[in-house]
Structure formats: structure tokens, C-alpha cells
Amino acid sequence: MAAGAGWRMGAGERGRRGAETLFRGLLFCVLGCGFCWGNSVERKIYIPLNKTAPCVRLLNATHQIGCQSSMNGDTGVIHVVEKAQDLKWVLTDGPHPPYMVLLDGELFTRELMLQLKGSSRISGLAVAISKPSPAQGFSPGLKCPNDGFGVYSNDYGPQYAHCNWTAWNPLGNGLAYEDFNFPIFLLEDANETQVIKQCYQDHNLPQNGSVPEYPLCAMQLFAHMHAVTNTVTCMRRSSLQTAFSLNPEEVCDALSDYNVWSTLKPINTSSKINPLDEVIIVATRIDSHSFFWNVAPGAESAVASFVTHLAAAEALHKVPDVQMLPRNIMFTFFQGETFDYIGSSRMVYDMKMDKFPIRLDNIHSFLELSQVALRNSSVLWVHTDPVSRRNDSIQPQVETLVEALINSSVGANVTLQEVGQSQPLPPSSFQRFLRAKSIPGVVLADHRTSFQNRYYQSMYDTAENILMKYPEGLSPEETLDYVTDTAKSLAEVATVVARALYQLAGGTGNTSAIQADPRTVSRMLYGFLIKTNNSWFQSIIKQDLKGLLGDELPQHYIAVTTLVNTTQLVQYVLANLTGTVVNFTKEECLNPEKTPNPEKEMYVYTWVQGSRDPNSTSRVPFCVQSTVHLTKAASPAFELKQWGSTEYSTWTESRWKDIRARIFLIASKELESTLEAIAEADI
């Protein structure tokens, strides 16, 4: 021990302290850097599952639906359930709960899910997508879609409310509208499913009737949702955060996007049209949904309908005298109709509040294209609203509408038939317009009573569901141009619709020349159902939007981010099909207000990148003049801050931080106890 030397701060001492600080700094820097590099031990332990889709939480005014996991994920021993008897191990017999069930797509039914929901031995579920689609059909939607937000209520046609007359979606098991307290993931890749099954067979199978031994194969699913209870609660919490916090942590977002609309004759959108002008509205929806987040192929429920609509719009624009027609036609593509009519309710609200160039009084008639791809022996059913038809002024207009349609179907391979006059309308955007004002209108569909679509709003509503078949061995370009039978059938429907619209708009010429192009229909079906990254779509989009087109299967979920791919693509396709190419330079096209011309206010100009020259690699861009506009498709409930509204859609989507899945081996609790014992002995 030192003899009391006292504290002397000499030069040597200062130098020592300086060196010390330098070394301490170096120590901290290096310790910090030391942890940055790739972690190979983690790669030895976990196999991440990359091609999965989670089930997320959605909320409305009164309920929460979907799935939730714990904050740090849910772990469980994997058990593969390929037949119903396998479930017994998970629910009662298995000695290592909680279990993570790997379920075959065929067994993903309501009965099984309710059994799992009630059990505390389940920590999560992974569903392997079934290929081919289940033969008996599968629909996680409701039997009565959008019930309570259509026109039928206790005040208006009470005998039609709540699907008393006919259940539109009888195969609907309502799974997507249940609330599960464990995570559920979809395994989209068959190879990953095989890896999990292999791990299960290697470690988790009981050998000769005995209990499987540790280490066991386990799965961990992360899908923690921030929002709880309902939209009122989560929006209140989000607004408190935004108002008072410097770093707001919002917990949910309203489902919103944009509607796409265009008029046959251009109108000035900055002012209202003449109150005496009449407009015929043609409407389709462009979105769908399924049990899993952002899995919404929606072939029959949405894509086929809006593709037909686009083809009809193209056919009409080709007619020479359309600019002289007495009535205008507005082609409208509503987003968010799956979630209690977000798009159409917003448009009706805007029309009522005079925020839209067209008022409800300007609407002459309404034509909606519902699901039209699965026509049985070429019959297309015409649905009307029995309640409004009791009105003496509406009834003859509806009859005119139906007559125009039937006249237009002469010569086409489409047989139009009216459903019984006492039958209500199927779920459609037209119902939201009827809530505001009695308008004559029809909804065209391929079903008379319940849907023909056996996979309504499910992950199986794909190109196969609408019988799109391509021959083997075609390249992507050849597939794009190949005209399928489905395309021909939808082109027939588009022709009938275009001819009827021409007549309804007051056209007097011969309609036999109005024909929808099956090749365009086929290209659109390919682009919206199989691959968006094709040469035609590439040529009609703007230059700086490369991220819009992808190689994976296109999905049509409204989501919470603005302008999803579907909305943008519909906008560009509509502009291309109904617009005209004008000889402007890029500068003039991007800034049309600089060149004074009264016509310019009526149009929208888009500078598109054009197709690739066959001899060179560069593209020839050009300017397209069209009347395509976007208007906000966000529920009025959020504008009015009526989060508990029963009048408007209140659907919100929860926020989350981390969604992923992985598999690994877990060791026994005995090994851990042994380690603890050794550790204590060491000390």
C-alpha cells in the first residue's frame, strides 16, 4: 500500500489522464463497432420465412376483427394438421403446449377455427395455401356483405334488409370478421411449407407411439397490433397523440384512397355543371379483400368488372359523334367498396355538399357492373331496386334503361334477363346513391340470386376462378397478347354496355359499329391479374413511376397508403384508352396552364413514357389529353370526426412495427435447469 503521498497533479499525471481518455474513447468506439457486423450465430439458429402474409387487425365503429400476437411474438411447437384427427393432438393430447399449427388450406374452415379460437393450447396458426383451390368453395367474407350500409334498412324496404330475401354470399363463413387473439399467417410458397414440414418430421413426430423428445421444431410469429377495441378508441388515442405529443405514436389509420372518374364529354371541374345537364353514371368497384393482409386478387369480384367497364369506355370514345350527344356519361371506378362503400359514400357526400362538379340532380340514370365474369350459359341478369320502382316517375325510366340494354344485346352473345321485380339489389355502389336520392338504375351481374363466385373476397379469387386459361409454353409477351375465352366473353358484355349507354345518352346512330376490343380486354386482364410489369403497362405510365409495376401477382386491397397501384394503373389505362395523343412538348404537357387556351381547363395532360422502339432501347414519350380525374375516397365519417358513425364506413387498419415469421429448434426446460445449476456451482 502506498505511503500517503498526497495528490499531486504533475505534468506526468496530466499526460496519463490524456492517454487514458483517449483509450477509453477508443474502447467505446470499438465496442460499438464490434456489434455491427453480420451475426452468423443467428443464421445457425433461425430459418426466416419470407413469403408469408399476415392477418392484421381492422376496426370499425363497434368491433375489432383480425388477429393479434404478443409484443415479442408468439412461439409454439409446430404441429402439422393435414386431417381433422390431427387436431386432437393439439387440443388435448400433445405434451408440449402451446402449439403452432400448420394447417392445410382445405381444412381452413369456420368450425376448425372456432375450435382453435377457444383453446389455450394454441399460440398461432400458419395456413398453407391450397393448390388447387378448395373444390367446395371458400369465402371468409360475410353472408350478407356490407349489411347496414346499403339502402335497405328498417325504413326502406325492411323485408330486404339484412339479406332476409336472399343471402348473397351463402358460402361466406365470416372468418375474416372474427377476432382472434393469436397470429395467423399465410404461407404462400410451397417450398417454405415443405421446409417446415420437413423440420416437423425430423423432430416433432412421435416415434413408435412415444412422446417426441427435445429439441423440438418451433415457429415464432410476430404480428403485434397497436390498435384495440374499435375505431372510436383508436382514433381518439391517435388524435390525442397528434395533438399533445412531440413524437406522436398513432395507433391506427383510416382505410382511404382515391376514386377514378372520367367523363365522355369534357367538363370544367373547377365549377359545377349546368343544373339542366344530364349525366349517366357507369360504376364499378376496383378493390377486394381476403382474410390476409394485402392478399386480394379479386378477379371475379372486382377486376373482371372494371376491365369490362374500361373496355366499354374505350369503345364509346371511338364513336365519332359522341361529343354531340345530349347527355354526358361519367365512368366511375370506386375504391373501397368492400369496406362498407367507402368510395361511393364519399362521392355521394361530396355531391350533396356541392364539392363535386356534378350534383345528384344531374344524374339521369345509373348503370353498375357487378360480378360479370361467370355467366351461366351467357345470361346476364339485370337487377333493379323494387322500392324505388314503385315511384311513378322512376319506373318508366328504369324500363327504358332495361329496354336499351336488351336492344343492345341483339346480335351479341349475351342474353339479358331481368330478375323478379320484387327482388332487391345485390350489394352495389348504386345502393349508396339510392340512399341519397331515388335514381333509376340497374346493376348487371352474372348471378340471379346468390353469387356465382364461390371464392368471393378470398385468396382463391384468382385468374383460375374466372377460367382464364393460357396454352403452355408462351413467353410473357405472347401471353399478354393472347386472347382468352374469358376476354372474349367480357368483351361481349362491354359491347352491350357501350351500345346501351350510347342509346341512353341520346345517340341516334347505328350501334352495330360499337364493339369492344377483346385484345384490349385480354391485355388488361393479364396486367391486372397476372403481371403488372408488362410492355403495355410500361408504355402508358409516367416516367418516374418505375416502382408501380411489379412481377408478383397484383393485389387489389385499398390499404391506408394513398394511391395504391391499382388506382394508379386504372387511371393510366383509362387515360390511354379514352384519351387522345396531342402534339405537345414535355414542357407544355407538364405545365398546360402556361399556354393560354380555354380548352385546356377541361382536360388533364399526362406525359407518358411510351413504348420501346424495336430497334433501340430508348422510349418515345408522348402527351395524352384525357378527362381522367381522381377524387378522394375517404369515408365522410373521418371528415366529420364521427368515428362511431353507423351512416358511413368507419373501417380503420391498426398500425404495427414488426411482422415476420421464423422457425427454429427449442431445447427442453431440463437443459435450462441444468445450465442454471452449473452456473450456480461455478459461483
Place this chain on the structure above:
Amino acid sequence: MTAAVFIGCSFIAFGPALALCVCTIAAAPCLPHRWVLCSVYIAGKTVSLSCFFKLVFQIIYSISMVNGVCGRVCVCFVTHFNTGLPFSCVFVCVLCIVSGLGFAIMSGVFSLVNILTDSLGPGTVGIYGDSPQYFLSSAFMTLAIVLLHVFWGIAFFDACEKKKWWALALVILSHLLVSGLTFLNPQYEGSLVPSYIIMMLMVTWAFFTAGGSLRNLKLRLMCRDKDFLLGNQHPR
């Protein structure tokens, strides 16, 4: 695997070293020197972290840095800055344990902390066919290396002091040998067993180098000499 594995493996690897620290160093504080020694060692070790493909070169480099440059530099620091300290570290043997422990703990931390972080997660090694005893054997290997560093420190300081170059070379060679044995993983029998044998040999050597003898050991074990360590040291 879980917190239990994390705690278990940490204590397996660092328990004896921390115990040694408590028994020997706590009584003789030489804090500034420990920081210096540890920091310089880390500086040498970072070379090995940055490039996985030059593993052999890094091991040789870091060993020579530790034993050669850092050792001499540290002794230089100690003797140069010895004046003006509130407590002067006059017991070089305690100093060599300090330096050995410093290197030991840093080496152990660098070897094991990566593995320990992953042991906190729910999974264990094995899904790709690796041995499920990965964590346990890593912890035991780290324990062996930690203790070996302490004993190498003692032997190295003594060799430097008495200019016994053959002892110096032996320390470096045994360090290289143990590091090289880790290449035999995952054949844990091939790496763990020889490492522990070398450790037992080194502990005996370090014990006798530090001035211990069988007589002292007997007296100590029978608790006859309370201030054994301190009483046997000669101030410088």
C-alpha cells in the same frame, strides 16, 4: 434459448475469472492500468473482427499484439507512470494477474457476447444439423481461454522479468495452439479436452512461477496463512 441459458453460459464462462478478480484484485486497486491494458488489447482484437477470411492471420496477429507489443508497452506504461499515483502498484504479481484478467475478460467477452445475445432468443442451435450443445461448449471453451489468459499473463510477466526467452516462446506457442484447437469445432472432444489439459498444465506452471509451492498450498488449504499472498511479496 432463454434468459436461463444466457445467465448459465455467462456464469460458466466468467464466474471463475470474476471470483479471481474479487479475491486478488479488489484488495489492490490498479484501475487506471486495467483500463489502459484492456483498451490496447481491444485495439488489437478489432483487426480480427473486421475480416472473417483472414482468421488464422488475425489469431497470430492478436496473440503477438497481446503478448509482445501490448505486454511490453503496458509494462512501459506501468513503470513510467508509476510516480504521482495515489496508490503505487508495487506488487508486480498482482499487476500481472490484473493484466491477465483484463485480457481474459475482454477475450471472453469478444468470444462469447455474440453467442450470448443469441442465446437470449427462443431458439437453440441445431436446425441446420449443428450440435445442440453449441452454447454449452462455447461457454466452457471461453472459460478455459479466460483462465488460460490469466495464467499466461503471470507466466509472461515472469518470463519478461527474468529474461527467460524459452518461457516467453512457450507461452506464445501454447496460446497459438489453443487458438488453433478452436478450428476443430464442432468436434468438441478435439478442442475442449486438449484445451483443458493445457489449462491444467498452465495453472501448475503459473502457480510455481508466482512463488507457490506444495508446502504453501498445504498450509493455505488448511487455512494456516491468512495473508499468504501479500506476505510473500517483496516491494520494489
